[in-house]
Amino acid sequence: MAKKSSSPNLSRRDFTKIVMSFLGSIMGAMVGVPIIGYVISPALKATEIDDWVSLGALDSYPIGSPKLFSFTRTKVNGWEQTTNSYGVFVVRKSESALNVYSNVCTHLSCRVNWNEEVAAYTCPCHDAQFGLNGEVLYGPPPRPMDEYEYTIEDGNILIHLTEA
Numbered sequence: 001m002a003k004k005s006s007s008p009n010l011s012r013r014d015f016t017k018i019v020m021s022f023l024g025s026i027m028g029a030m031v032g033v034p035i036i037g038y039v040i041s042p043a044l045k046a047t048e049i050d051d052w053v054s055l056g057a058l059d060s061y062p063i064g065s066p067k068l069f070s071f072t073r074t075k076v077n078g079w080e081q082t083t084n085s086y087g088v089f090v091v092r093k094s095e096s097a098l099n100v101y102s103n104v105c106t107h108l109s110c111r112v113n114w115n116e117e118v119a120a121y122t123c124p125c126h127d128a129q130f131g132l133n134g135e136v137l138y139g140p141p142p143r144p145m146d147e148y149e150y151t152i153e154d155g156n157i158l159i160h161l162t163e164a
């Protein structure tokens, strides 16, 4: 016949084990949670790009003819760092009026080039053409070239670059 515990009270040894286990769990959590947070936190960080990019002196751009400006920006997404290159065409209309267009084709994102002979931006991928003001002249692009907001400070052109 099995012997049942006759005492409902905890022994001193059992009580000490329970208290030590409880304290050990708390201490483990105090050490473990910050370590887990440190390891996982980079995966939860994603930077957005919301920046004003200098394109240099306004006077370095000729009036009436598009000029390409290229730059790079690095984006952090978790443990991954991506450096993207950007190209913009500055079209200076007068001493102070200008437009800044992305050189990314609005069809499938190939890079367009200014072609002086046909006076248009041409896309090498599907032969699209955009006019001086970014309008679609020919080909499959669904919309005009994307345009950047800009400002001029102390004679320098700055464009507003945003990216989620």
Ligand code: FES
Binding pocket: 105, 106, 107, 108, 109, 110, 123, 124, 125, 126, 127, 128, 139, 140, 141
């Ligand atoms: S990507 Fe430019 S026309 Fe298709």
